[in-house]
Amino acid sequence: MGEFDLIKRYFDRPELRAGQVMSIGIGDDCAMLDIPQGCQLAVSSDTLLAGAHFFSDMPAHQIAQRCLAASVSDLAAMGATPAWFNLCLTLPDADPDWLADFSQGLACQAQACGISLAGGDTTKGPLSISIHVMGWTPTGAALTRNGAKIGDAILVSGSLGDSAAGLRLIQTNRQAQGYLAERYWQPTPRLSLGQWLRQKATACVDISDGLAQDLGHILKASDCGADLQLNQLPLSPALLSQVSKAQAQDYALSGGEDFELCFTLPQTHVASALAYAQDSAVPITKIGTIGSELGCRIWHSDGAEYKPQSGYQHF
Ligand code: ADP
Ligand code: MG
Numbered sequence: 001m002g003e004f005d006l007i008k009r010y011f012d013r014p015e016l017r018a019g020q021v022m023s024i025g026i027g028d029d030c031a032m033l034d035i036p037q038g039c040q041l042a043v044s045s046d047t048l049l050a051g052a053h054f055f056s057d058m059p060a061h062q063i064a065q066r067c068l069a070a071s072v073s074d075l076a077a078m079g080a081t082p083a084w085f086n087l088c089l090t091l092p093d094a095d096p097d098w099l100a101d102f103s104q105g106l107a108c109q110a111q112a113c114g115i116s117l118a119g120g121d122t123t124k125g126p127l128s129i130s131i132h133v134m135g136w137t138p139t140g141a142a143l144t145r146n147g148a149k150i151g152d153a154i155l156v157s158g159s160l161g162d163s164a165a166g167l168r169l170i171q172t173n174r175q176a177q178g179y180l181a182e183r184y185w186q187p188t189p190r191l192s193l194g195q196w197l198r199q200k201a202t203a204c205v206d207i208s209d210g211l212a213q214d215l216g217h218i219l220k221a222s223d224c225g226a227d228l229q230l231n232q233l234p235l236s237p238a239l240l241s242q243v244s245k246a247q248a249q250d251y252a253l254s255g256g257e258d259f260e261l262c263f264t265l266p267q268t269h270v271a272s273a274l275a276y277a278q279d280s281a282v283p284i285t286k287i288g289t290i291g292s293e294l295g296c297r298i299w300h301s302d303g304a305e306y307k308p309q310s311g312y313q314h315f
Contacts, residue, residue, distance in 0.1 A: 001094050003122055010099045011087065011117060015107035019116035020083040031118035033084055039136040042080035046071045050127040058174065060098045061105025062185045063129070068109040069187045070208070071131040073259040076194035077206035079143040080135035082113050087120035088130035113189060143197055143204035148222035148264040152202055154288040155273060157190045157260045159236040160211055161248055164255025169242075179238040187259035193282050197263055200273070204263040210254040212296065215262050219296060222264075226296045228288035230306045253298070253308070264290055 001009075012026040024032040035041055048067050050056035056063075068085070075082050087106075091099075110117065115133065166184030169176040190206075197204055203218045211233075219226055233252045240248055265273055270286060277284035298306040 001096065006094055006099065007122060010103040011120065013103065013107065016103075016110055016117040018107075018111045019114045022084065022116060022118055026117065026119055031084070031086075033118060033134070035083070035136050038139055040139050040142065042075055042078050042135045042137060042142060043132065044071065044074035044078075045130065045132045046074070047128060047130040055170075055174065056127050058170075059105075060102035061108070064102045064105035065109040066185050066187065067129050067131055068106060068113065068115075069189055070257070070259060071133045072109075072113045072115060072191070073187065073189040073206045073208070075133055075135040076189045076191045077143065077204055077261060078135075078137065079141060079194045079198040079201075079204070080137045081195060082115040082133065082135045082191065084116050084118040084134045085110075086118055086132040086134075088123075088132075089120065090123045090125040090128040092125070092127055109186075113191065137198065141198045143194065143201055143263070144221075145203050145205055145218045146221035147202040148218050148224055148290050149202055149266070150224055150290055150292050151267065152264040152290040153267055153270045153286050154215065154226055154228065154262070154264055154290060155270070155284055155286050156207070156211065156234065156262045157193055157282055157284055158188070158258065159234045159239065159283070160207070160253075160258050160260060161233075161239050161251030161255045162236050163187065163257040163259070164210075164251040165239050165242055165248075167257070179236070180242060184257065187257065189259060190261045190282060192280060193261055193276075193284075196276055196280075197261075197265075197273075200269050201263040201265055204261055207258045207260050207262055208256060210256040211262060212253045213256075215296060218262070218264065219290075219294070222290075223294075225291045225293045226288050227291050228296060228298045229301070230298050231301045232285060232287045234283065234285040234287075250308070 162183035166180035205214045235248045
């Protein structure tokens with residue numbers, strides 16, 4: 001199978017055009033894309049390498065789903081509406097079964113996120129997947145990391161630490177199934193929450209490196225600090241049934257790749273955010289408050305300061 005047959009068969013498919021329309025899509029030297037008047041384009045790139053970011057012996061549809069979801073999560077964090085993505089694939093060989101499975105998983109996730117494949121590049125070499133997502137927000141409405149204010153509430157979506165625990169299970173058993181493994185393979189980009197937060201949140205980030213590190217980006221960019229309540233961290237029943245509470249809290253703070261949103265809100269917006277959570281079935285939890293003292297302090301419910309058990313660097 002030649003390069004062009006491969007592109008036509010696995011990537012130039014109607015199932016991969018379920019998101020925004022394109023004036024010109026795959027097949028010309030460039031795609032031509034129209035964004036609505038009064039909007040700005042949001043663009044983000046991610047490269048995932050076999051061995052480093054995923055296991056090459058995992059089913060190709062899971063690799064595709066995870067890679068696209070991780071990339072689209074960056075659009076969610078900016079409050080953007082997804083529109084298109086480009087896919088740069090480096091493949092060791094053109095294995096039709098692998099490609100069909102990859103294309104199937106990609107289409108499934110693209111439809112869930114409402115995003116269309118606009119183009120890309122295909123080369124031969126060690127497996128690597130590079131995805132460039134594009135979306136839009138009304139001009140000036142993007143969520144950024146630098147607007148958190150002293151007194152703001154700090155909130156997170158979903159539950160934390162599941163993906164890290166799922167990865168541990170998969171590392172010991174590639175066939176691992178169940179809620180935690182699924183949270184690793186199929187993260188849910190919080191797109192509607194991100195869009196709802198426009199004009200409300202003062203700062204927002206998606207959790208790709210663990211709450212502690214990603215909240216740290218907000219604190220640094222906003223020049224402020226945080227006080228977190230350890231017992232407020234949202235932990236799933238599945239996680240708590242798998243590991244000790246202390247281990248679960250450790251995963252929640254430093255595990256990474258949950259692709260949930262961490263955001264800051266003026267206290268006056270907290271009640272409406274919790275009401276939104278009820279209506280939309282996207283759990284939202286208040287975990288702390290922004291303060292003037294730089295850095296992040298984490299508190300036990302008895303008022304003692306929490307010291308990380310594993311000795312990793314929080315901030
Ligand atoms: P050029 O050589 O002019 O850069 P290519 O031959 O690489 O163009 O690609 C031909 C068309 O196929 C382009 O529209 C390109 O965007 C698209 N394409 C190539 N690889 C992929 C891919 N992996 N996924 C989606 N579209 C692709
Ligand atoms: Mg060309």
